[in-house]
Amino acid sequence: MADSTGERRAASDADDGGDDEVVQRVRATLAPLPASDPAAIARILSAVHSRAPSRWGRVSRMSRVSRTAGGWARSPYTIIAGSTLLAAAAVSIFFVRTDELPGDATTAPMVASQPSVPHPSSSTPPTPPTQPTPSAAAVQPAGTRADPEAVVPVQFVLDLATARSVSVVGDFNDWNTTATPMERLPGSTVWTASLSVRPGRHEYSFVVDGTRWIADPRAPRAADSDFGKPGSVLLAVPR
């Protein structure tokens, strides 16, 4: 049945003058496989059964330590190697899990190549250097994968012509006024800084000329009931 179907396909392709490369590829893909030899299958199964590994061999095989043939699973040295590699794998898994500790800008790769989208709390689109916005916004790149605790790259933008220096401070950098200086884009009045934050709600401010605290004009205001300085809220979306 399959053979006849394949022949019909081939004949149909020939009728269509199917010399096209794509057609040839399709034809090759759809061509029926040669009939299998039951005797060959029996020989293969017999060979497999004849060298069925021990229980430890199966464990070692599960660990994908080695796939060499010929009694490797029975070798004590292979068992030791398998166990050692299993231990290494377990330790690696442990460290991979515990490595997901508080990230910072240096440990979290900035995904600059990802398209940027406005932060939900802001109506300002991502700010290209050539088109400074009339105000400021914190924007973050969009992503498709949502790791709920992975750090999120965020870009802060402030358009302030009168500033000589601007830094962004917030709970993400321990309110350190010197930790995240913003850079002025050449030939513009736009200041920008990028860093990575954890998903969730963050409060931040801009510090202008080292003394003046201002809120992000385009972001929601933070109600700083503790210290009374103007601030803004950033809701970072997990990537």
Place this chain on the structure above:
Amino acid sequence: MIRVSLQPVCRRVLAALACAAAVVHAAPAGAQSVPQRSQSQVADALEGVGDAPVRTALLATIESAQSRGVPVDPLITKVREGVAKQSDPSRISDAVRQLAGRLETAAQALAPAFSSSEISAGAGALQHGVPASTLRAYRALSPSAPLTVPLGVLTEMIADGVPPKLASTRIRELVARGAAPALLIDMGAKIRSDVIRGIAPGVALELRSKGVISLLGSPVSPAAQPQLRPGKR
């Protein structure tokens, strides 16, 4: 000969590894781990507080909180915020003491918490009038996924004027239906826009949450949620 003597050893090694892996992956509720700091680290963080008695009081507050399993990082961040904002030392002390109380309540309500960020988000919600019982209900609904974003969105909604009870109910419903954090944040932003345009906050929430719910399926049972391990950081 060698094989005979080594196999039991290997079995023990593998059994131990299996147990270790099980412990690492299971990470029970009681194993909540939040970053803790040494006394010298805490003292360093308090250097910016000029008043010595206040510094001593802050150190006591932080150490007491740490001894009760409260994450210390948010407290130190609060101290540094106050110092950076050149606040009065006594004001810093009050803010830290109040935050320590909220963090402890949040940590208990959210146990097992995923991170100090999640506990901080819970403390923020408490500050905006969300009761601890709501945090517990959220955790029961979402035992295997962090609530950092849902609690942050909830806090902002309340800050935008949505009644706390209504906001809590709707966010809880969305969490139960497995709403993604990005969806929640997007909904919060739309509600803010609606409020700015003059729509009553509660009405805006009802409208927007219905729209989001229409995109989601039936409520997800906690067992069916994606498995993430609490107490990672």
